[in-house]
Amino acid sequence: MTIVTRRQALFTGLTGTGLLLSGCSRIFQADSLTESASFQRVLAAAQSWTRATQRFLLAGGQMAQEYKPSDISRYFKPNGTYNPGGTDYNRHVAEGFVNWRLRLDGLVSHPLSLSIADLRRLPSRSQITRHDCVEGWSAIGGWSGVPLALLLRAAGVRAGARYVMLYCADSLGGAPEKGGDQSLGKYYESIDLVDAMHPQTLIAYDMNGKPLDVAHGAPLRLRVERQLGYKQAKYVRHIRLVNDFRDIAGGQGGYWEDRGYDWYAGI
Amino acid sequence: MSTPAAKAVPETVKRRARPRREIIRRHSWPVRLTHWINALTIFIMVGSGLNIFNAHPRLYWGRAGADLDKPFLALHPWPGWLTIPSYRDLADARHWHFFFAWILVVNGVLYLAWSLASRHIQRNLWPTATDLRAIPSSVYDHIRLRHPTGEAAKRYNVLQRLAYLGLLLLVIGMVVTGLAMSPGFDAFAPWLVHVLGGRQSARTLHFLFAAAIVLFIAVHLIEVVLAGAVNEVRSMITGRYAVPGEHD
Secondary structure, eight states, X not given: OOOOOHHHHHHHHHHHHHHHHHTHHXXXXXXXXXXXXXXXXXXHHHHHHHHHHHHHHTTTOOOOOOOOGGXXXXXXXXXXXXXXXXXXXXXXXXXXXXXXXXXXXXXXXXXXXXXXXXXXXXXXXXXXXXXXXXXXXXXXXXXXXXXHHHHHHHHOBOXXXXXXXXXXXXXXXXXXXXXXXXXXXXXXXXXXXHHHTXXXXXXXXXETTEEOOGGGTTTOEEEOTTSOGGGSOOSEEEEEEESOOTTSTTSSSSTTGGGTOOSOOOO | OOOHHHHHHHHXXXXXXXXXXXXXXXXXXXXXXXXXXXXXXXXHHHHXXXXXXXXXOEEOOSSOBOTTSOOSEEOOOOOGGGSSXXXXXXXXXXXXXXXXXXXXHHHHHHHHHHHHHTTHIIIIISOOHHHHHXXXXXXXXXXXXXXXXXXXXXXXXXXXXXXXXXXXXXXXXXHHHHHHTOHHHHHHOHHHHHHTTSHHXXXXXXXXXXXXXXXXXXXXXXXXXXXXXXXXXXXXXXXXEXXXXXXX
């Protein structure tokens, strides 16, 4: 048997682990694989497996966990846009959003245009839920708003409608620390009708009992619990029902989705 | 070369040739196959996991936690040579991570099913009472870097058994804490998040379990080299293992 000294063994074992761990990018050509479109298509298959599995597990329309008022985070980290700015949005802030209109159109029988006051007169739902950012942090907040299902029923969803697009008042860009090519773009999001009709999916106007502040999406934001933070579109001003989003913006169904993030954000 | 001195050397070596060592079939093919799939998968999971971690290199205990909350552990971002991909890219790191998470789970389920059905776990990994009584002497042998020979080398020693069972538990722990971080899965099994102490606790445990797995890999590789890297690696590829003799 080959004589291996203790020092050699310890050295080989430790450097071996280090080299394997550190060199794994090089060993597996991880960077060039990451940039290869065909390899990305292979990796993207996992998104379909995850979505199909979670849809199966959540077929009963299970609710995201709701918390007690005492669980509400003292500090709820705003992320993405902190203030959309611009003359138009600044004017709405100065007016207290009295002239803000939420349009709902696309594949619906009766397009709607609602003011914040109109929305506040409709039946509402309040929930204290956990907001999970894709980056890893979480914050618990209380939300009140109109269930999106109620708005969709009022507008009458037409045959062929599959996705609810949410167009926002903010543009976002230049965040290279988020990775990839982070170009400037209008924020938008999309969810399918399964999530849109879920009772916890709200067009929220209040946070922790007060009207939404600018950093958290004033005057209206989406809450689609059971998905990550980037789906919770802020500054929502236009909802549109569509059959397909492939011809909208980058074609992936959302601002972050166009920049590499998964459309299904349940994981 | 054909100098007289060079010719003399092989003669000496021949005379000192060792007796043939006993060859046994050490690892069955399901163990070998799942071992290498697992090895590749875990390296990718660690590399992509560290890239994901870098998006928010702070860990918390409890349900929630963000920048202004007191961290359980605040670290610096891991350097690019440790991460997959090597540059900061949360979206791509997640693609790697969640694809190979499926491979890890499928491979792990196949391994577990086979290992239980063939009684591999019960016979080869579960320590016997004799094994457990031998823990102190086994620890002493390992500290002196002495390895079993002959008949004793044909079976896993007690520390091996405990280490492999521990790894099995750690991988299960990784999957469970990983699932508990998913807001979709949390709606399906809120009790799981509760048992783990909250979503941020699950994330912290996920990191600590991963650190324990990296420690396992380091010790595992050291042991492979000490026990004879060629023989050990060959036994995990072909299954053939030369039993170390008493005087080797």
